[in-house]
Every structure is written in structure tokens, then in C-alpha cells.
Amino acid sequence: MSFSFELLKTDPAGGRLGRLTTPHSVIETPAFMPVGTAATVKGLTQDALETLGARIILANTYHLYLRPSHELIRKLGGLHSFMSWNGSILTDSGGYQVFSLSALRKITDEGVRFRSHLDGSEHLLTPEKAAEIQLALGSDIAMVLDECIETPAPRNIAEAALKRTTHWAQRARNYFLANAQKNGDLPQWQFGIVQGATFPDLRRESAHQLLVLDFPGYAVGGLAVGEPHEVTCEMAAEVTALLPQNRPRYLMGVGRPEQIADYVRLGIDMMDCVLPTRAARHACIYTSEGRVLIKNARYVADQGPLDPNCSCSVCKRYTRAYLRHLFAAGEITAAILATHHNVHFYLDIMRQIREAISFGHFEKFASELHARYNSGPA
RNA sequence: GGACGGGUGGGUGAGUGGCUAAAACCAGCAGACUGUAAAUCUGCCGCUCCUUGCGGGCUACGAAGGUUCGAAUCCUUCCCCGUCCA
Numbered sequence: 001m002s003f004s005f006e007l008l009k010t011d012p013a014g015g016r017l018g019r020l021t022t023p024h025s026v027i028e029t030p031a032f033m034p035v036g037t038a039a040t041v042k043g044l045t046q047d048a049l050e051t052l053g054a055r056i057i058l059a060n061t062y063h064l065y066l067r068p069s070h071e072l073i074r075k076l077g078g079l080h081s082f083m084s085w086n087g088s089i090l091t092d093s094g095g096y097q098v099f100s101l102s103a104l105r106k107i108t109d110e111g112v113r114f115r116s117h118l119d120g121s122e123h124l125l126t127p128e129k130a131a132e133i134q135l136a137l138g139s140d141i142a143m144v145l146d147e148c149i150e151t152p153a154p155r156n157i158a159e160a161a162l163k164r165t166t167h168w169a170q171r172a173r174n175y176f177l178a179n180a181q182k183n184g185d186l187p188q189w190q191f192g193i194v195q196g197a198t199f200p201d202l203r204r205e206s207a208h209q210l211l212v213l214d215f216p217g218y219a220v221g222g223l224a225v226g227e228p229h230e231v232t233c234e235m236a237a238e239v240t241a242l243l244p245q246n247r248p249r250y251l252m253g254v255g256r257p258e259q260i261a262d263y264v265r266l267g268i269d270m271m272d273c274v275l276p277t278r279a280a281r282h283a284c285i286y287t288s289e290g291r292v293l294i295k296n297a298r299y300v301a302d303q304g305p306l307d308p309n310c311s312c313s314v315c316k317r318y319t320r321a322y323l324r325h326l327f328a329a330g331e332i333t334a335a336i337l338a339t340h341h342n343v344h345f346y347l348d349i350m351r352q353i354r355e356a357i358s359f360g361h362f363e364k365f366a367s368e369l370h371a372r373y374n375s376g377p378a
Numbered sequence: 379g380g381a382c383g384g385g386u387g388g389g390u391g392a393g394u395g396g397c398u399a400a401a402a403c404c405a406g407c408a409g410a411c412u413g414u415a416a417a418u419c420u421g422c423c424g425c426u427c428c429u430u431g432c433g434g435g436c437u438a439c440g441a442a443g444g445u446u447c448g449a450a451u452c453c454u455u456c457c458c459c460g461u462c463c464a
Contacts, residue, residue, distance in 0.1 A: 037414050058413070096413045104415080117415040128385045148413075193413090224412045232412095252413035259412085281417050282410085297407070327417095328406095335417050 003140075004218065005188050005248045005269075013363040014265040017354060019076045020056075020248055022088040022140040023187060024080065025248075029248065032350045033090060033272040034343050037158035038063050042277050043339030046085050051313075052344050053351075055087050056140070058272045061133050062094035062125065066116055070136035078138030091139035092271070093130045093172075095146035095193065095221065096253070107147060108166065108357040127172035131190070135179060143219060144172035146193040149232055151227045158197035165195045167208040171215045171354040191250060193221040198231050200238045218243050219250040220268075229255075233262055236324040240267035257286050259347060261366035264353055276346045280338035283327045286345045294321070294338070299324045312344035 009017040015290045018029040034041045034049065037060040049057065059079060064070060079089055098105060104115045108274035111126030119265045124283060127145045128212065134142035145168050147161040150227075169192050176190045179256070192210040196202030210218060215263045236251055243249055250270035251263050263271060276286065285292040287307035294306070302320035314337045349369070356365035 033413095034416065042414080042417085060414080063414085090413095092413045097415090099413090101415070143413080146413095219413080221413065223387065226412095250413090255412055271413095274416090275412050275414050276417085278411060278414065282419090283417095284411075293409080295408095330417075332417070 005217065005246065007246055009224075009357060010245075011265075011357045011360070011362040013366070015261075015357045015362045015366075016264070016267055016269055017040050017357045018248065019271055020269070022189070024086060024088045024140055024376045025055040027088060028354055029269040030350055030353055031056060032260070032346045033058050033270060034346075035274045035277060036083075036341055038067070039079060041339075041343070043281065043335045044277075044343065046083065047251055048340060049085070049087070049343075052340070052341070053347055056270075057085065059089055059091050059137070060094070060097075061091050061130050061137070061138060061143075062097045062114070063126075064091075064137060064251075065094075066118055066123070067131045070133040072234065074138070074183070074185070079136065080113045080186075082125050088141070089137075089139040090141040090250075090270075091134045091143065092252075093134070093143040093145040093193075094119045094125050094163050095143065095326065098252040099148040099150060099222075099225065100148075102150075102260040107164075109167070111145070111168075128175040131172045131175045132179065135176070135181075135183070135188060139188060140186075141189045141191055141217070142176070143191050143374045144169045144193055146195055146221055147198060147235060148195070148222045148225070151198050151222070151225055153197045155199060155202075158195075158199055161197070162195050162202050162206050165193065166206065169210055169213055173215070175240065190218045191215055191217040191219050191248075193219045193252070196235070197222060197234060198227055200234070202244060203238040204236050207239050207337075211242070211244075215247075217250060218250050221252045223251065229259055229262070232259075232363040233266060236263060236266045236268060243267075250298055257346065258351055258370050260346075261353055261362075261369050265362075265366060271326075273346075276342035277339050280342040281316055281335045283322075283334070283338065284296070285338055286342050288345075294320060294323050295327050296324075306338075306341050307345070310341065310345065310348075312341050312348075314338075314344075 005092040006019045008019060015279050020029055033056050034054055036057045039059055041057055041284040055215050069253040073079055073082050074127060098112050104117055106113045111124050114123045130145040146165045149157060149161045181187060192213060192215040194206045194210060201290060221235050223235055240249055241334060248269045249267060251268040254263055254273055277364045283295040285306050288309040299320045304320055305315040306320060307315055323337060
């Protein structure tokens with residue numbers, strides 16, 4: 001089984017129904033990818049992920065390189081085997097850590113010099129190195145190393161980051177094409193990442209430059225890092241308008257439940273976000289009626305499920321009062337159950353979106369998603 | 379019966395004359411979280427008033443008295459608790 005992407009249907013409103021195939025799974029798109037940075041989706045076992053219907057998850061180059069190291073993982077048969085995950089894996093490149101670990105790194109044209117957040121040791125992550133690590137990990141989809149900057153950013157900063165991102169993408173592409181499967185590594189796709197901050201012309205320029213490199217898929221990066229949602233959408237729209245129809249588009253790091261359909265409408269096929277998992281650990285439950293901050297005193301004796309319209313195993317079995325108690329008591333099960341529900345909720349939204357596109361009522365669904373969500377308690 | 383040590387806000391526990399409505403932590407209440415340095419972080423946390431301000435008033439460090447301009451802090455008596463000795 002090899003790689004492919006089929007575009008099955010495009011909704012008049014803009015949503016795309018597709019099928020992404022990797023050697024490990026067939027992924028119906030639009031798809032949501034739970035984030036499993038350190039080779040685990042925090043709070044979920046691989047069994048649980050399978051039950052929830054996740055077909056692809058995210059892992060992180062930078063984190064797995066530092067611990068336990070890509071070489072060890074290669075030796076142990078690759079990331080899928082190591083973590084016993086039979087679905088697909090997309091690995092982020094470490095580009096986001098350029099942004100999130102800004103206090104611990106220095107950027108040069110050569111690459112990014114990180115001081116490890118674990119032990120302070122110094123590491124140089126270059127576009128080539130990031131590609132090498134991901135080949136060793138054997139993920140299905142590798143991301144090129146990019147420079148993700150904070151927004152709003154001055155134009156000259158955005159231009160410099162864009163220029164560097166393009167150069168790095170060229171180097172990453174060259175390295176990848178020259179070294180893929182050389183060490184018996186698993187076959188892999190490599191995606192480019194469009195940058196350009198919040199400047200429409202820079203976004204277009206970035207896309208054009210990456211199209212030359214002929215990636216099998218394209219990501220839009222550097223968004224949802226502080227700018228208003230409308231701006232995120234505007235930037236994503238600029239980019240998707242230029243990308244080839246027959247290749248997958250991945251909007252990195254988004255989003256809130258009520259925003260997901262907006263991105264799909266703009267022609268996005270793949271998304272990932274830590275929100276469902278992180279918020280779950282922090283007692284924030286996403287429901288069809290809005291956010292439920294389950295630690296609130298109002299739920300102390302609430303016998304209802306987390307979400308009355310949810311069919312997940314947690315909602316079928318446990319009460320809000322019980323979840324609130326588990327959080328109050330600091331029990332690890334609280335995080336596990338909440339994460340299970342939230343991930344189910346996200347995957348279910350995607351399921352509904354695909355169904356809506358398929359049956360031709362996507363636009364209606366998208367507007368209802370906003371309305372329903374915003375009418376809730378929180 | 380005697381000798382020490384100790385009684386502080388819901389809890390643990392700092393504080394030995396003014397900078398103390400009283401550290402810190404916990405509990406409690408509320409909020410944040412978008413390619414995960416996050417089971418994390420932030421705010422509030424005696425009562426009360428208003429013109430919500432590094433604002434006013436009241437109450438508070440076992441109890442009652444006292445010293446002092448000023449006391450959780452010093453003195454006296456009493457009541458509790460712990461350890462040890464008879």
C-alpha cells in the first residue's frame with residue numbers, strides 16, 4: 001500500500017471531501033489529528049485511539065529526538081512499532097518549537113540551535129537534520145523545518161522568516177529526495193509549510209515558492225498564534241486558493257470546535273490541535289452545548305452526562321458529578337476520561353462535517369455549528 | 379502534683395513591638411489554554427461600605443486584664459494541648 005490523495009467531492013461552499021491513503025491507514029478527510037507529541041496522546045492508550053476512530057495522529061521530531069532519540073526508535077523498528085500504533089503518523093518538524101521555545105533557541109540560516117528544555121544540552125536542528133530524524137522515526141508524513149514566528153509581526157521580520165522557510169524547505173526537500181528509504185526506513189511523504197505571518201502577499205509568495213518544490217501536500221503554518229480568527233481564515237484562504245486541488249492541505253495547530261468548519265470551508269483537509277487534550281486535562285470539556293468547566297461548583301451534584309448529545313463511552317457511563325469529583329480529587333482518571341470525551345468530540349465534528357459535505361448540506365451544518373456552540377452555558 | 383514546649387485566618391504553618399487583614403503551601407471560588415517545556419498557568423480568597431481606590435469602617439492571632447503613642451508579638455492570671463518527671 002502506498003501514498004495517495006483523492007479528492008472525492010467539493011462542496012459549493014468550499015468544503016472538500018477526500019481520502020488520504022498511507023501505508024498505515026485510509027484517512028477520510030477533512031480529518032482531525034490528535035496530538036501525541038512524545039509518542040503518546042496524553043491520557044489515551046492506543047486502544048482508546050482505535051476505539052475513537054483516529055486514523056492519524058501527530059508526533060514531534062524535536063521531542064522524540066531529545067528523548068528517547070530517533071536512533072533508538074529506528075533501532076526498535078520505527079515509531080509505529082515502538083509505540084504500537086498501526087494507524088498513520090504525521091511528525092511535526094520542530095518548527096513550532098522555534099516559536100514556543102523562543103527563550104531557549106537561536107536561529108541562523110544554517111538552522112536552529114536549541115538548548116534542551118530537559119537537560120540544557122545544546123542541539124543544532126537543521127532542515128536536513130529534521131528530515132533525517134523523521135526518516136528514522138518512519139512517520140508517514142514528515143514536515144519540513146520552518147520558522148514559525150509570533151503574530152502580529154513587523155513586515156521585515158515576516159519577510160525574513162518567509163525567506164528562511166523557503167530556503168530551508170529547498171534543503172529539506174533535497175535531503176529527503178536523496179535519502180528517503182536509504183537506511184531501510186519506511187516510505188514517507190514530505191509536506192511543505194507556507195509561512196508569511198498576516199501579510200496576504202507574503203502568504204501568496206510563500207505558497208508560490210513552495211509549489212516549485214513539488215511537495216505531495218502543503219501545510220499552512222504560523223497561524224492561530226494570537227491573531228483574530230478572521231485573520232487566520234483570511235490567510236488560510238489566500239493560500240488554499242493557490243494550492244493544487246489534488247493535494248492535501250493541512251492547517252497546522254487549529255482550532256476551537258466552532259472554528260473547524262470555517263477552515264474546512266476554506267479548503268482545508270487536515271488539522272491538528274492540542275486543545276482537546278490539553279483542555280481536557282485542565283477540566284475544560286467540549287460539548288455540543290458549549291464548553292463545560294467541569295470543576296465548577298454548579299456540577300457538584302449534576303447527574304447528567306458531560307454532553308447529553310454525545311455517544312462516547314464516557315458520556316454513556318459517567319456523570320458530571322463524578323467527573324467533577326475526580327478532578328477535585330486530582331485523580332488521574334479525570335484526565336483520562338475528559339480526554340477521551342474531548343477527542344471523541346473533535347473526531348465526531350469531523351465525521352459530521354464529512355457527512356454534511358457528502359449529503360450536500362455542509363453550509364447549513366457549518367452555520368449551525370457556530371449557533372449551537374455559542375448558545376451553550378459557557 | 380511538678381518541669382518544659384505550644385495554642386495564629388477552613389487546614390498545615392511563618393511571624394517575637396509599628397512596614398501585619400497577617401508569609402508560604404493546601405483546601406475553596408473563578409478564569410485561561412489553538413503544529414504540547416502545560417495533570418499547567420493566572421486571579422480572588424475575614425466582614426462590610428462606597429465616589430471601586432496602592433479608598434473608608436469594623437472584627438481578628440486560646441480567654442480576660444495590663445504595659446505602650448502603638449501588641450499576634452512584652453507582663454499577669456486563667457483555660458486548653460503535647461512531651462517528660464513523680
